[in-house]
Amino acid sequence: MENLGTLAILLAFCFACYAVIGSVAGKLGRRPFLILSAERAVYCVWALLTVAASLLVYSLIAGDFRLAYVAEHSNKSMDTPYKFASWWGGQEGSLLLWAWLLSTYTSVLVFQNRRKFREMMPYVTAVLMTTETFFLILISFVEAPFKVLMAGKGIVDAGDGQGLNPLLQYWTMVIHPPMLYLGYVGFAVPFAFAIGSLITKQPGDSWIHTTRRWTLVTWMFQTTGVLLGAGWAYAVLGWGGYWGWDPVENASLLPWITATAFLHSVMMQEKKGMMKVWNMVLVSCTFFLCIFGTFLTRSGVVQSVHAFAQSSLGRYFIVFLAVGIAATLYLILNRLDYLKSEAQLESVLSRESSFLFNNLILLASCFAVLWGTLFPVITEAINGEKISVDAPFFNRVNIPIGLFLMLLTGVGPLIAWRKSSVESLKRAFFWPSVAGLAVVVGLVIMGVRHFYALVSFALCTFVAVTVVIEFFKGAIAIRGKEGQNIFAAMMELTHRNTRRYGGYLVHMGVVFMFIGFTGKAFDIDKTVEVTKGQIVRLGAYQLAIGDIESGKNENYSWDILNVGVTKGGTDLGTLRPERRLYFASRQPTSNVAIRRRLNEDLYLNFAGASNDGEGTVLQSYVFPLVSWIWIGYWGVLIGTIICLIPSKSRLVYPRTEVLTVTGKHAQVEK
Amino acid sequence: MICKRLRCEEYTSVEGIGPMKNYLKFGLLIAAVLGTLAWLAVGGISETKTYYKTVAELKQLGSQAQEKRLRVGGDIAPNSIKREGANVSFTLAQDKLRMEVVYNGIDPLPDTFRDGAQALADGKLGTDGVFHATKIQAKCASKYEAKPTVKGNPSVRS
Numbered sequence: 028m029e030n031l032g033t034l035a036i037l038l039a040f041c042f043a044c045y046a047v048i049g050s051v052a053g054k055l056g057r058r059p060f061l062i063l064s065a066e067r068a069v070y071c072v073w074a075l076l077t078v079a080a081s082l083l084v085y086s087l088i089a090g091d092f093r094l095a096y097v098a099e100h101s102n103k104s105m106d107t108p109y110k111f112a113s114w115w116g117g118q119e120g121s122l123l124l125w126a127w128l129l130s131t132y133t134s135v136l137v138f139q140n141r142r143k144f145r146e147m148m149p150y151v152t153a154v155l156m157t158t159e160t161f162f163l164i165l166i167s168f169v170e171a172p173f174k175v176l177m178a179g180k181g182i183v184d185a186g187d188g189q190g191l192n193p194l195l196q197y198w199t200m201v202i203h204p205p206m207l208y209l210g211y212v213g214f215a216v217p218f219a220f221a222i223g224s225l226i227t228k229q230p231g232d233s234w235i236h237t238t239r240r241w242t243l244v245t246w247m248f249q250t251t252g253v254l255l256g257a258g259w260a261y262a263v264l265g266w267g268g269y270w271g272w273d274p275v276e277n278a279s280l281l282p283w284i285t286a287t288a289f290l291h292s293v294m295m296q297e298k299k300g301m302m303k304v305w306n307m308v309l310v311s312c313t314f315f316l317c318i319f320g321t322f323l324t325r326s327g328v329v330q331s332v333h334a335f336a337q338s339s340l341g342r343y344f345i346v347f348l349a350v351g352i353a354a355t356l357y358l359i360l361n362r363l364d365y366l367k368s369e370a371q372l373e374s375v376l377s378r379e380s381s382f383l384f385n386n387l388i389l390l391a392s393c394f395a396v397l398w399g400t401l402f403p404v405i406t407e408a409i410n411g412e413k414i415s416v417d418a419p420f421f422n423r424v425n426i427p428i429g430l431f432l433m434l435l436t437g438v439g440p441l442i443a444w445r446k447s448s449v450e451s452l453k454r455a456f457f458w459p460s461v462a463g464l465a466v467v468v469g470l471v472i473m474g475v476r477h478f479y480a481l482v483s484f485a486l487c488t489f490v491a492v493t494v495v496i497e498f499f500k501g502a503i504a505i506r507g508k509e510g511q512n513i514f515a516a517m518m519e520l521t522h523r524n525t526r527r528y529g530g531y532l533v534h535m536g537v538v539f540m541f542i543g544f545t546g547k548a549f550d551i552d553k554t555v556e557v558t559k560g561q562i563v564r565l566g567a568y569q570l571a572i573g574d575i576e577s578g579k580n581e582n583y584s585w586d587i588l589n590v591g592v593t594k595g596g597t598d599l600g601t602l603r604p605e606r607r608l609y610f611a612s613r614q615p616t617s618n619v620a621i622r623r624r625l626n627e628d629l630y631l632n633f634a635g636a637s638n639d640g641e642g643t644v645l646q647s648y649v650f651p652l653v654s655w656i657w658i659g660y661w662g663v664l665i666g667t668i669i670c671l672i673p674s675k676s677r678l679v680y681p682r683t684e685v686l687t688v689t690g691k692h693a694q695v696e697k
Numbered sequence: 698m699i700c701k702r703l704r705c706e707e708y709t710s711v712e713g714i715g716p717m718k719n720y721l722k723f724g725l726l727i728a729a730v731l732g733t734l735a736w737l738a739v740g741g742i743s744e745t746k747t748y749y750k751t752v753a754e755l756k757q758l759g760s761q762a763q764e765k766r767l768r769v770g771g772d773i774a775p776n777s778i779k780r781e782g783a784n785v786s787f788t789l790a791q792d793k794l795r796m797e798v799v800y801n802g803i804d805p806l807p808d809t810f811r812d813g814a815q816a817l818a819d820g821k822l823g824t825d826g827v828f829h830a831t832k833i834q835a836k837c838a839s840k841y842e843a844k845p846t847v848k849g850n851p852s853v854r855s
Contacts, residue, residue, distance in 0.1 A: 372719060372720075372723060373719065375722050380723070383723070387730060388730065391734050395738055402742070402746075412749075413749035414747065414749070415749065416746055417819075419745045420744070420745045423740065423741035424737050424738050614809065644780065
């Protein structure tokens with residue numbers, strides 16, 4: 028079994044190398060059969076890796092404890108879904124998942140474009156397969172998934188395994204890593220197209236048109252992955268937060284930020300032919316940040332609570348990153364002539380300008396997060412002292428950035444291209460601004476004094492109102508012509524221009540998320556040592572401490588604390604926070620009890636027995652508005668899916684193309 | 698209003714002046730945005746920067762150590778964890794050196810916080826020599842990867 032798996036990975040490595048060499052040689056030497064054979068090699072890589080992955084999963088489920096990976100990440104008593112999830116529970120397996128996903132993407136891509144982009148495709152294949160080769164080097168020679176446990180000269184069967192880390196035995200953790208990887212890996216595709224178009228000197232927009240859907244889909248996966256991680260942290264880790272600015276979390280956020288910037292700035296290229304170099308830079312940044320994120324979580328470079336084991340992987344990643352970035356930079360600089368902008372900025376009050384600032388601010392945020400994450404590494408390199416920065420640093424920088432972005436979210440889509448007059452702005456934004464101000468006045472009267480919270484609610488209202496007005500305006504126009512009811516008209520409207528109205532829905536989702544984030548300003552928390560019969564007051568809630576129940580199954584033992592909850596005299600039932608002790612890993616975990624409501628969550632964590640054995644430590648929190656983050660996510664998801672549906676009427680963006688440039692100051696006429 | 702707009706268009710069409718003025722405007726705006734963020738970032742760094750130290754390094758620093766925010770790493774000495782209400786005290790050990798730590802932060806202690814685990818304590822050193830931590834991180838060797846326990850001194854081979 029292990030021999031077959033190792034062999035499959037080694038063969039996949041050979042085929043991937045061949046695909047790189049074959050496609051480039053075939054292109055340069057004009058030999059179509061070489062290119063074709065390289066494409067077939069791509070399918071072979073996929074088939075071989077599928078065999079390897081299936082073998083690993085089979086060993087995990089069947090419980091072949093001779094394998095080190097199985098013994099470390101699975102055990103007999105785990106449920107089958109978790110055994111399956113052990114595939115990506117550890118270093119080697121998750122690298123195999125990376126490689127497998129990349130080969131899957133590449134195969135789909137090669138198949139889709141088997142008759143298209145014949146000029147560019149060999150290079151696209153080569154770029155993707157180079158990345159694949161890199162990951163296959165890692166799993167063939169550095170971190171092999173099919174290692175056998177050895178003692179002396181014989182193979183040892185461990186009998187039973189360590190089990191998956193108990194913290195990971197939670198449903199969101201089963202799908203979070205694959206989602207994140209689907210996003211991480213997917214960005215290799217737009218990147219490969221960008222490089223392909225650079226090499227073949229066709230830096231027009233064709234690579235953007237072809238990869239738009241890829242980009243959106245991978246962005247969707249990334250968003251899902253990041254938010255699943257946040258949801259997991261909130262529901263499992265017991266500290267009540269969803270985001271702690273931990274290096275590993277930051278690693279997943281960084282490419283997401285540049286990807287978001289990219290999604291916006293491609294519109295500038297599509298519609299105005301501007302920012303071509305910038306888009307190349309952004310797509311490359313995103314790809315390399317994905318690799319960098321994988322590197323950060325695996326190399327132990329930065330102290331993190333949830334990094335993988337320290338290993339020698341780091342330097343392989345550094346070499347790959349260094350070579351990749353250098354090559355990309357060289358290519359972009361070399362092809363600058365083909366990336367000339369076709370228009371220029373004309374006014375600060377214009378759509379172009381809002382895109383520019385959107386990008387600027389997203390990149391600033393990305394840079395700040397990167398800087399903060401690597402701060403210990405940087406300071407150690409400079410003066411030998413490791414200095415780290417904490418969550419307050421990240422919040423301080425990113426909260427104003429977030430609010431500014433929110434403002435742009437409202438303004439950007441409505442402001443005119445090229446130049447907008449103050450009058451038209453007044454017309455478009457009068458009611459949204461009034462609504463925003465009204466919300467602030469209302470909140471101040473209710474006693475809210477938190478500055479950022481007020482600004483945030485005002486901006487959220489502002490954006491929400493602009494979006495709603497847009498939908499109604501469009502729908503009323505359609506209803507006038509066709510006499511449908513208003514909701515049918517809205518559907519029709521969305522269908523006519525899915526990109527625009529899907530985008531609005533995504534923005535609406537983001538508004539909901541921001542409302543959820545803002546709730547953080549009003550958290551209440553209380554940690555107390557409790558005994559049976561005691562009543563704890565938390566905000567408007569009364570918590571009556573009841574019995575502790577205990578029990579065990581074959582995987583873990585548990586203690587459950589019964590807490591009767593009442594609010595303003597109404598009985599809200601019992602919450603049952605739980606503590607578990609997993610036998611295989613001897614690790615305790617808390618299963619928090621959360622009463623989720625739209626206005627606030629009541630969150631109880633059974634933190635353990637106090638040392639004298641009599642009391643029980645209970646942590647209780649009220650988190651206002653948190654649920655809106657998860658609701659907002661659905662908005663983003665649905666909006667993105669709508670963006671992916673082709674519009675009813677194909678949109679053509681007329682725009683001027685630069686044919687020749689005569690004279691030094693020749694102006695582009697529109 | 699129409700007049701105003703016309704004038705603007707005249708401006709941009711006059712070679713050189715319009716774009717220059719625009720670039721200046723954009724430049725100033727970008728500088729303002731980045732400047733604000735840089736100012737926030739610098740403030741944020743000086744406010745929250747934390748020095749990594751080991752127990753040994755901390756002992757060497759002596760009284761100097763009392764001003765800085767510190768992050769001290771070590772192992773939790775067996776049987777030293779004591780909980781009194783929300784306060785938790787324990788001893789952080791590195792080889793033979795020991796340091797008393799008191800934690801009374803808001804966040805619950807991680808589940809990995811137990812005897813023998815590696816811990817990182819963030820906080821300040823008090824004048825009494827006790828380290829007052831506001832945040833504790835703990836990890837058992839590595840959080841995602843537990844070591845295999847196979848009898849007979851196992852080695853791993855591919």
